Amino acid sequence: MSAPDLSPRTEAVGSEGSEEPHLVEPLSAVLERMFTGGSVEDRTLNELLLSLESRGPLALIILLNLPFLAPVGLPGLSIIFGVVILYLSSQMMLGRAAVLPAFLGNRRVQGRVLVRMVGAGSRALRWLERGIHPRPSVWVASTASRRFNAALIFWGAFLLALPLPPTIPCSNLVPGVAIILLAASMAEEDGTTIWWAYLSVVAATLYLGLMVWLQAALFVEIFQRIRHFFRAGG
Numbered sequence: 001m002s003a004p005d006l007s008p009r010t011e012a013v014g015s016e017g018s019e020e021p022h023l024v025e026p027l028s029a030v031l032e033r034m035f036t037g038g039s040v041e042d043r044t045l046n047e048l049l050l051s052l053e054s055r056g057p058l059a060l061i062i063l064l065n066l067p068f069l070a071p072v073g074l075p076g077l078s079i080i081f082g083v084v085i086l087y088l089s090s091q092m093m094l095g096r097a098a099v100l101p102a103f104l105g106n107r108r109v110q111g112r113v114l115v116r117m118v119g120a121g122s123r124a125l126r127w128l129e130r131g132i133h134p135r136p137s138v139w140v141a142s143t144a145s146r147r148f149n150a151a152l153i154f155w156g157a158f159l160l161a162l163p164l165p166p167t168i169p170c171s172n173l174v175p176g177v178a179i180i181l182l183a184a185s186m187a188e189e190d191g192t193t194i195w196w197a198y199l200s201v202v203a204a205t206l207y208l209g210l211m212v213w214l215q216a217a218l219f220v221e222i223f224q225r226i227r228h229f230f231r232a233g234g
Contacts, residue, residue, distance in 0.1 A: 026129050027062065027129070028126045030055075032118060032122055034118075035117070039111065040111035043114065044107060044109070045060075045109065046100050046106065048063065057091075058184075061089070061153065061179065063117070064085060065081070065176040065179050066120055066121025066122065067121060068176030068177075078160050078161060080107070081160070082160035083157075084100065085154075085160070086157040086158060087101075090154055093150040093154060129184075131193065132184050132185065132188050133188055133190060135190050139191065149194070149197075155201065156179040159175040159204060159205070160172060171208065177204075178203075178204045182197040
């Protein structure tokens with residue numbers, strides 16, 4: 001599986017006996033070029049995957065999480081995109097090519113939604129790209145690590161796809177950040193940032209678990225007070 005290029009790097013190119021630096025375009029610049037400016041056509045998820053093929057499915061996973069980095073997210077996307085990321089990460093866990101089946105891959109994303117997605121998260125992605133770059137380590141380069149990391153992306157996508165009530169603040173932002181850190185660290189084989197990604201997964205799990213528990217406890221308390229009120233009145 002090819003890893004996407006997220007940050008600008010130089011490669012040696014030129015004629016024999018001479019080397020000239022060639023800048024690899026960062027993912028944020030690629031997405032802004034593809035999905036900003038004039039009229040942007042609607043695309044299916046499989047078309048998006050093909051358009052980012054040289055950068056791998058991790059790039060699509062990052063793209064699908066960009067709208068959740070905005071203070072005000074796009075409604076109705078977390079469940080659909082969460083399911084797509086669940087499928088992609090499950091294939092990565094199994095060491096298979098991450099190709100979407102027709103029932104997912106043929107879903108169409110409107111051009112105006114793609115523009116808003118990239119506009120919502122491209123600034124944060126540019127900031128992230130400044131800190132993520134190849135830092136080789138035995139762990140991050142291993143097959144076991146890639147499958148373990150894919151399993152964590154799967155878990156993050158599960159949290160993202162949960163139909164949580166809108167009363168929980170940042171319910172999409174928290175798992176979205178964790179997924180992006182994992183995918184970007186895997187793509188760049190960054191043996192330092194991957195540990196921050198692990199921490200973000202733990203933080204997302206604890207945060208959402210705590211928020212669900214608090215809201216459930218609040219609901220039970222309100223229900224008991226209402227029941228007590230009616231019993232006292234009777």
